[in-house]
Amino acid sequence: MNQGQHLLVIILVIINFFMLSTSRLRALIRGAGLQGLLLGIFPFVAHAGYFSGHTLILSALSIFIKGVAIPLLLFRALRGVSVEREAHPLVGYTLSIAVCIIITALSFYIGGIIPASAAFPSQAMLALSICMALCGFFLIITRKQAISQVIGYLVLENGIYVFGVSLAVAQSLLVEMGVLLDMLVGAFIMGIVIYRINREFDTISTLSLEALKQ
Amino acid sequence: MTPSGLSIYLLFLPPLLGMLICTLRLSARAALGAAVATGVLECLAAAQCLAALHGNARLFAAGGQLFVDALSGYHLALVALVFCVTSIYARGYFAADIATGKFRAAQAQRYGLLYHGFLAMLVLVLTANNMGLLWIALEATTLVSALLILTDGKPASLEAMWKYLIICSVGIALAFVGTLLLSVAARGADPGGARAFFWTTLIDHAAQLNPGIMLAAFVFALIGFGTKAGLAPMHTWLPDAHSQAPTPVSAVFSGVMLNCALYGIMRYLPLTEDSLGSSMRAHHLLLVFGLVSIVVAAIFIPAQHDIKRLLAYSSVEHIGIIAVGLGLGGVGTIAALFHTLNHSLAKTLAFFSAGRLAETYGTHDMRLIKGASRASPLWGGGFLVSILALVGMAPFSIFMSELLIVKTALQAKALITLVIFCGGALIVFVSALKHAMDVSLGSSGREITPLRPSASDAIMVVGFTALLAVTGLWLPHWYLSLLDTMKNIIEHAPLPAGGLL
Structure with missing residues (x-):
């Protein structure tokens, strides 16, 4: 663990807190975009002095897709939607922050008890990935606006990305590009659905999606 | 390129061709017709792939990124078959919507494009050798099919x-x-x-x-x-x-x-x-999820009113049954693989019939769909037969595969599994059969204008029924040895006997 790594982990945790405490949808998208940008430089910080063409291409792609393309797509989906805020989440914002504190503490506790080994070289990054995945999951289940749920999914994916980087798994370029492509297409399709839901129900709250039961 | 590689690439050709054709400006009818052509071609491609597999344990393509063995070949054949008959069915299904202008050319093109893309991604799932590629392909099927x-x-x-x-x-x-x-x-x-x-x-x-x-x-x-x-x-x-x-x-x-x-x-x-x-721990996990699925299906099936939701919960049950078979291992694995085929055939027929009945009656609500075998003898009969097959009535093949799983559980002395499996199957048997009887044989106060089934519809229903009945009574020798080969792929090392749930 070096200084840069610690700093990055701390910044990402702070963004997590910010995202769980904000009600503005645009701020939520910006938070996810910022996380995407930071994750792009993660491989270089995580494996200091490790520069290869493979890592460079992936980082550039990751920054472009997670930091630029997906936020732009989601901003576009928000255009024409009158909603600016997540009005009444299932769990209020104060409580959300409390949950985020518990999640963070728990993740770093779990990260601490798993011994650093060849398989899991960095405890802090393991903890960060668990923390982000759980926060993403929390967003998905407690927020009602469709766009917040998409952001939750992105945060969850980002957590898994951190997990992958911390393992230093040398996947083939083909596979990693495929993963990024799937994510982009996923966000694109979710954007389309948000647009359609808005047109159909005049709102993007998923509470209107309750016709199908049992 | 080796010939074996070629036979894998050929699997991707029909869906890619289909996608290409659907980007052209076609009428709705032509787009659906193209899907039939690609469905038939895909069946041929799967057949030649299985033929190439004869004598080889594995075929490779794309530098080893793609491969086919007996297990993937079996699933590929199933995919090709179901896609082919579904394409034929879709022409009749959308015919009324095309006539009334509800299903326009643009929609049909989009449908055709996605449908072929879905097929291509399923083929990629089944041919992927790289485990990362397998994941990507499966995620892609979600996106396309959504x-x-x-x-x-x-x-x-x-x-x-x-x-x-x-x-x-x-x-x-x-x-x-x-x-x-x-x-x-x-x-x-x-x-x-x-x-x-x-x-x-x-x-x-x-x-x-x-x-x-x-x-x-x-x-x-x-x-x-x-x-x-x-x-x-x-x-x-x-x-x-x-x-x-x-x-x-x-x-x-x-x-x-x-x-x-x-x-x-x-x-x-x-x-x-x-x-x-070979501790069987992974098998136990799979077994537990399978049993939970059977229980959930048994709870929800009696209360269903929507004809397609009934079939959906029946799918949860049958996926659970396959998981239980795999979880038991040994003969259970063979039964599970056999059940995969049986369930695919029976469920496809069930959805085909349910879809046309819902169209005839203008509703999915089973309380309003009564006396279907009089209104539409073909689809009403098809629905009854498929439900009979799905609940495990002899002589249909699902009875055989379920019996095989029960036998395996008995031999392994897996009593809890046995009780849950049989209990769940019994509840589903009674409740699904009641639904099916009401739908096919009950009496409705309404006069229904029946659909005129086409010749291909009749061939499909009779063909499925015959296939389900014949495979329940007799299996060709090559199919049995195929099941055995697949079991040896899934159970790479021999498993210990007994000691299950």
């Missing part, structure tokens, strides 16, 4: 699509954690290089995989792929998606997509068992 649910653009299908997208995306994200853990577990064992993450390499070195990490990888893969396969309690997207999608899409979902997700689990199973030294 848009297929939306074909008619009703608010309810939007809701179903949203649930499907979010739940399956989260599930598949967990499967990605499993994929990552698998590559960590392989780190100590693999010979390095580009082939390190190929399934064919991993299985050769499976005994050297890190057991603890491999078990964790299996748990994530089981939950992730299990979400897509519709194993309870991750099945919640399934009834909505199946009931809201156009019937041809529902048939493909139930008939093959669920199996393709289970196929992913079948690839993880031998890796995990070998690395754990």
